[in-house]
Amino acid sequence: MFKEIRPSFKLVGLLLFVYLLVGVIIFYLVMDQISGKRTNRLLDAFYFCIVTMTSVGYGDLFPNSDATKLLACAFVFVGMAIIALFISRAADYLVEKQEMFFFKALHMNMKGAEAKMLRAMEANRIKYKFYTAALLLMVTVVIGTLFLWKVEKLSLVDSFYCVCATITTLGYGDKSFSTETGRVFAIFWIIMSTVIMAQFILYLAELYTERRQKMLAKWVLTRRITTMDLEAADLDGNRQVGAAEFVLYKLKELGKISQEEISCFLEEFDKLDVDQSGTLSAHDLTLAQPAQ
Numbered sequence: 001m002f003k004e005i006r007p008s009f010k011l012v013g014l015l016l017f018v019y020l021l022v023g024v025i026i027f028y029l030v031m032d033q034i035s036g037k038r039t040n041r042l043l044d045a046f047y048f049c050i051v052t053m054t055s056v057g058y059g060d061l062f063p064n065s066d067a068t069k070l071l072a073c074a075f076v077f078v079g080m081a082i083i084a085l086f087i088s089r090a091a092d093y094l095v096e097k098q099e100m101f102f103f104k105a106l107h108m109n110m111k112g113a114e115a116k117m118l119r120a121m122e123a124n125r126i127k128y129k130f131y132t133a134a135l136l137l138m139v140t141v142v143i144g145t146l147f148l149w150k151v152e153k154l155s156l157v158d159s160f161y162c163v164c165a166t167i168t169t170l171g172y173g174d175k176s177f178s179t180e181t182g183r184v185f186a187i188f189w190i191i192m193s194t195v196i197m198a199q200f201i202l203y204l205a206e207l208y209t210e211r212r213q214k215m216l217a218k219w220v221l222t223r224r225i226t227t228m229d230l231e232a233a234d235l236d237g238n239r240q241v242g243a244a245e246f247v248l249y250k251l252k253e254l255g256k257i258s259q260e261e262i263s264c265f266l267e268e269f270d271k272l273d274v275d276q277s278g279t280l281s282a283h284d285l286t287l288a289q290p291a292q
Helices: 009-029 041-053 066-106 113-123 125-150 156-167 180-222 227-233 243-254 259-272 282-288
Strands: 034-036 061-063
Touching (some): 009 041, 041 061, 041 180, 180 243, 227 243, 243 259
16 A cells, blocks of 8 residues: 555656756746856756755855746745655665675675575664665765865865765855866766765664664563553453463553554454454354445
8 A cells, every 4th residue: 555655766756857857948948047157058957956956055056036036946845845755765776776785795704595694684674774875875975075176176175065065955055066067967966965865864863763672672571570560461351461462562562552553453353253252253254244
């Protein structure tokens, strides 16, 4: 169901392509009403779309009329929604493609072949996604810094400063891509770097959450059970706790399930248990079918 709700990577890519195409055409036509450092009219329109959509906004190109200001406002709101979808889908695709290669590089000597490797990878999935995103981010920063240093002729410090201002979408604007070659590079590099940066932050948050959950699970599994726990775990009130009740209570402590959800499940069970035997059978389901 959720796969059907979430747009596919191809659909998001198509939306982004159409959005950029329309944006480039519009801003190409009104480029005379945009001030700043100019290179090639078509290239500048494309570059302006990218820095606006990603909310980098260097300020090296900016609208100078009421019409273009309103266009830019509309463009940035729509663009941020589309780029959020694109970041989610593209970063997942990019990181998952690199994840296996990264894992294999760390465990080249692991014995037990592919099956064992996949099990270990699944157990540490968030951690390896974080490592992969961190590695890709580092590579992107290095490439951007070297490009600005060699092509845009900025100092190494200014190049690194411009890269950091870009990938965090801070975009002060005192340093930016000013040459034709630089803006061609920026069109692709800005999208890629902001996508990777966003995913790096996401995986960092997920890794922190996962570690907290593991600490909570360890505490729940190792702490001593008291009579108060048994009373809380006794769902049917018979002063005895079965295996199923005990597991449900532990899941509640871990935050995996709530009392409200358990109550809903029990209500559904009672509806299906037509003969009130306390168990479900094919006969119960047959009898309960018309009621559904």
